[in-house]
Amino acid sequence: MPIKIPDQLPASNVLRNENIFVMSETRAATQEIRPLKVLILNLMPKKIETETQFLRLLSNSPLQVDVELLRIDDRPSKNTPTEHLDTFYRQFETIKDRNFDGLIITGAPLGLVQFEDVIYWEHLQTIMNWANKHVTSTLYVCWAAQAGLKLLFDLPKKTRKEKLSGVYHHTIQHQYHPLLRGFDDSFLAPHSRYADFSPEYLESHTDLDILATSDVAGVYLAATKDKRNVFVTGHPEYDSHTLHGEYVRDLGEGMEPAIPVNYYPNNNPDNKPIASWRSHGHLLFANWLNYCVYQQTPYDLEHFSADAFTTDE
Template sequence: MPIKIPDQLPASDILRQERIFIMSESRATTQMIRPLKVLILNLMPKKIETETQFLRLLSNSPLQVDIELLRIDDRPSKNTPEEHLNNFYRQFDMVKNRNFDGLIITGAPLGLVQFEDVAYWEHLQTVMEWANNHVTSSLYVCWAAQAGLKLLYDLPKRTRKEKLSGVYQHDVINEFHPIVRGFDDSFLAPHSRYADFSPDYLSEHTDLDLLATSADAGVYLASTKDKRHVFVTGHPEYDAQTLHTEYSRDLAEGMDPAIPLNYYPNDNPDNKPIASWRSHGHLLFANWLNYCVYQQTPYDLEHFSLDKFTRDD
């Protein structure tokens, strides 16, 4: 089944060229089906690139998904045309009285910034608290995972001395959990962050189900018991070239970055990188849509209630 996105969204042409089944708003009006309504809060600077990456992963499901894009505030963007934001993104006031099946909060380049120094920190807290009463399941990616742990568990910001950048091996540690259903015992996924997610620390200070960890990267995937909050500390949505773009940017800015680990063939930046995590990323998002959203959400979103999540699964 397709994802439903606005007719003129730039991602439409890219995804069509990749033979991904998308449905325009005009065609969707003739479909006699209740699609899942998923809201994406895009915190990344290059919003068109990021929205395309997430839409690509959300498309690989038998479920019809109705996508809406949310911006965190109305400050001008340095990397995205204002016309694009005005045409395709909602302000929070436009959605706060509605319910959604799913919410995705993307990463943000704020790894070395304290939470209280983030310009939109209070607004982000408002959105996350709103989601507790209006969203069936929320997916927090990379920096958003750190922010979500602060809000839900009051965990302080933990920062690595060196940036974690590259493609890392992970092991499934809870093989019967539905979110990792179909995963290989060991799989690859990219990371690009300063945040530290120690398995021992999260086990000691939260009641999260830890689902996949890495000896080098720490916790990669975790969930609350009711699957309403899912944390992904890496970037399964990244394109093959994304880490290369970040590495080249940091080089140009004189930051002397380390070469992303296990990314370039023979660890040589002159070699074209290969995406070794694509199948994992699609399966992760398909499982989240199926087991955390579709099988949990009410048919009538107007009847969303927290009572249904108090039962033992």
């Protein structure tokens, strides 16, 4: 089954050219299927690129997914045309009285900014609190994972001395957890962050299930017992060129960044990078949609109740 997105969204043509099954709103309106309602709160500057990356991963499922895009505020964007934002993105006030099957909160380039200095921090907290009562499962990605841990567990911001950038080996820690079904014992995933997530720290300060870790990158995947909050500290949605774009950007800004680890063939930035994490990313999102969203959400979202969820797997 496909994802359902607006007819004219730029990602539509990109995904179709990649032979990914997408369905227009017009065609979907003729089907008598209750699609999953998934909201994406896009905090990244290059919104068109980011929305395409997440839509690509959401497409790898037998479920029909009705995606809506949410922006954090109405400030002008330097990287996304105003017409695009006005056409395809919603303000929180227009959806706050509705329920959703899933919510994805993307990363944001705020790794060195204190939470209280983030201009939309209070509004983001409002949305995260709203999700606890209106969303079956929320997926927090990279910086959003750090923000979610602050909100749900009051964990302070922990920042690395140097940026973590590259593709790292991870090992699964909870073999039979639904989110890990089909995973190899070891897999690759990209990271691009300053945040620090050590297994020991999360184990001693939370009751999260620690699902996948790296000796270098720390915790990669964790979830609450009821699977209603899932934290991904890396970027499984990244395209093969995304880390390269960040590296070139940082070079241009005179930051002298380290070459992303395990990314360029022969560790040479002149070589074209190869995506070694794509299959894992698709499987992770398919598992989240199936086991954390579809298998738990009510058929009638009007009857959504946060008290109805259990921790049974």
